[in-house]
Amino acid sequence: MAQAEVSSEFLFGLDQRLQTFNRVMTTKAAIGQTPKEVVWTLNKAKLYRYIPVVPAEKRHPVPLLLVFALMNRPTILDLRPGHSFVEYMIGRGYDVYLMDWGVPGLEDKDLKLDDYVLDYLPRAIRKLKTLSKSEEFSMLGWCIGAILTTLYAALRPDDGLRNLLLLTAPLDFSKRKELTFAQWTDEKYFDVEKVIASMGNIPGEMIDYGARALKPVENYITSYCKLWDNLDNPRAVESWHAMNTWVTDILPMAGGAYRQLIVDLYRNDRLMKGELMIRGELVDVKRLRANLLTVIAEADHITPPCQSEPIASRTSSKDTEVYRVPGGHIGIMAGSAAHKQTWPHIDTWLGTRSS
């Protein structure tokens, strides 16, 4: 009798777990929920302004622009209520704007870093300045977004950029042996022109495969085992669900920008060598003089620390800091410890430089 009870309890528990697992795997979590309004658009790009929650007189006068990568949605910065970097920053009195690059179509296959840096960003920033009535602003770039913001900061140093925050910034490509992507995209094995000619834009699935294949067991097996082990913990399940929703929402990357990423950066390290040309202008990082905070994820397998470290000593910024956080490429900003570690540090650093 007791054995039958145990069996039925076990089966009931198993059924519950399977239902939760099925729900998490087949539905999308509500992410990017912080109230915002579209204040500017250009082609597929949108500039959002988050609705402030702090009265104007208590807010920092210098607005903050968030710039994320091109091949993932920027909703990672506003993952879920109670665990959102955007929500945290507007609560701390920042006027927060977010650049959403949108999904490139066939017509955007020739878009280059030049276009993002010299057509899109300056216009979005012009709008931000008009709306915030501030001639100065801060900018936070993450991953490829950090490349774009660095290029902008170096090419337009007089545009009012006061503070630049670079998160897991892939800027130095000189240590090729430490960069798995550099090995995979070496010209001996990878014909970038053929790929672009065949596909136009690089499919999100291909980029996603590249990122997952760096740690195949973790991404394809361990992650799901962890979910299964924590199915009885609703907080862990909701967190996993939100992250999985973001991770699986992948975007293609414009062919022109992809070519520059591979040829100019991964293969030839042109930015750090001072040879990178953006629409005929030579990018000299020495011209970057905004206050600079570089955040490095110590266990980052996508952007190893060696790629982000050198920038701090190569600019003309008089105020630089390198902040190292234990964690991975995404985990440092969206992981469970982000609100105790990375976010408060960013707030402290930026708060003293935004008045």
Add this chain to the structure above:
Amino acid sequence: MPAENGSTKPADSFEAFRGMRDAYLDAMSKAMINAVNTEEYAQASGAMLNNALTLTAPFREVLDKSMVMALQQLSLPSRQEVAALAQRFANMEMRLDDIDAKLDRIVELSAVACPPTGRTVTEVKRPAETKTKAAHRGNTRKG
């Protein structure tokens, strides 16, 4: 047994299995990370992609050509033509954005030059607005 000893945590019969699984996955993970970091992996994945693109190229070409012909027969624009149009829209949007910014600047400067205080501005504005509206109405009737 742990419950009998006063512990609140129930016994987990799968604990040992989980431990073994995690140890196996850890070992597997390290081996796989090492494997994907080799020249051989880069070479193999590059060759696979290259072959896939080479093999599918003739089919894609035939499909593209036949699609263009079919669309021509139906007097419909091709993908390339729609893409070119979209590019022109994006360029126009960019120009409009610049014009919009210039107008904002003009409004801002004119507000600084002659601040809108009192009746003068209202008196100048009203007849002009009325005129425009009247002209517009007239045009509409003619059209």
